[in-house]
Amino acid sequence: MKRNKTVGYLTKNYEWYLFLIPGLVFLFLFDIMPMANITIAFKNIKGVVNLSTSPWVGLDHFYRMFADEAFFRVVRNTLIISLYKMIFILPLPLMLAILLNEVRIMAVKKVVQTFIYIPHFFTWVVVYSVFYIVFGSGGAVNTIITSLGGDPVLFFLKGSWFRFLLVISDAWHSVGWGTIMYLAAISAINSEVYEAAIVDGANKFKQMLHITLPCLLPTFVLMVSINLGHIMTSGFGQVLVFYNSTVYSVGDIISTYVYRTGLGQANFSYATAVGLFNSVIGFILVILSNWLAKVTTGKSVW
Structure with missing residues (x-):
């Protein structure tokens, strides 16, 4: 009976599962099939050779990786840049969603949403072009600085400013799109809760502090x-x-290091070892983050 129910369910809803086919094909071709080449990290690949005939070297590439000062530099850069983005960017969609929710003129709200959503659809090449116009050596910011008697700031060439550029460009690119999740969560809040708060004399700020924010916390x-x-x-x-x-020294991360080492220097085995290490750490972090979400909010990704 259970089998018949499953077959009946699939027969009745087969259209929904047909939509999964392109995604599953993409997943198989670009995520599952490449896993067979993990053995490159344990072999010595030089140039374009047959993988099956390449000699095994065991963990030699991993020993070299942990002895390489450049590897620890890119790991440090990766963690610092990611933490900067988490600290300075993650709260912005939450605050922006709360502000948008308070806009009562729908025409204004839609216009604002359109303008903040658009950067999400720009490629990073377009984003770079926009920020180079603003922060480049002859850009708008340096024009203002020089007109005030200051010296031009080389934002793209100075390590002390480069991470700042990464953070603000990522914020401009992603914050607007990130508000969608919070606006959906706000729309799910029972309006009767706000009505009860108004009856109790709560102003807009207190409603946000005691109703909206706690409901958005999960x-x-x-x-x-x-x-x-x-x-x-x-x-x-x-x-x-x-x-x-x-x-x-401040901007090279693990992914770009793997790209430069593997494709740029044709050091495929070492680059694969670094990429494999990064994937294993990323997998562990995904498991831990899912567990953290389940413990703190009762919800999880899977």
Whole structure:
């Protein structure tokens, strides 16, 4: 009977499962099949050779990785950039969603939402172009600085400013889109709760402090947990477009290091070892973040 119910359910809802096919094919081709090449990290690959005929070297590449000062530098950069983004960017969608929720003129609200959503659809090349116009050596910011008698600031070439650029560009690119989750959570709050608060004499600020924020806290914790699971990535596409050789010491992250070492220097085995290490740490963080979300909010990704 149980089997017949399952078959009946699948027969009745087969259209929904057909939509899964493109995603499953993509997952198989680009996530599952490449796992067969993990053995590259344990072999000595030089140039374009047959993987099956390459000699095994065991854990030699991992020993070299942990003895390499550059590896620890990129790990440090990855963690610092990710933590900066979590600290300064994660709260912004929450605050922006609360402010948007208080806009009562729907036309104004829709216009504002449109403008803050648009950057999400820009590629990092476009984002880089916009920020170079603003922060480049001849950009708007330096024009103002020089007009006030100051010296131009090389934002893209100075390590002390590069991480600042990464954070604010990522904020401009993602904060507006991140408000969608919180606006949906706000819309799910029972309006009778606000009505009861108004009867009790609560103003807008007290309603936000004692109703909206507590109701959004589980969603915020879940978003923090999800970002914690991706802390080892730091945004490969963004850093690859923004950085240059002068800021490698503060901007080079694990993903770009693997890209430069593997494709740039044709050191495939060592780059695969670094990438495998990063994937294992990322997997552990995803498990821990999911557990943290489940413990604190009762909700989890799976």
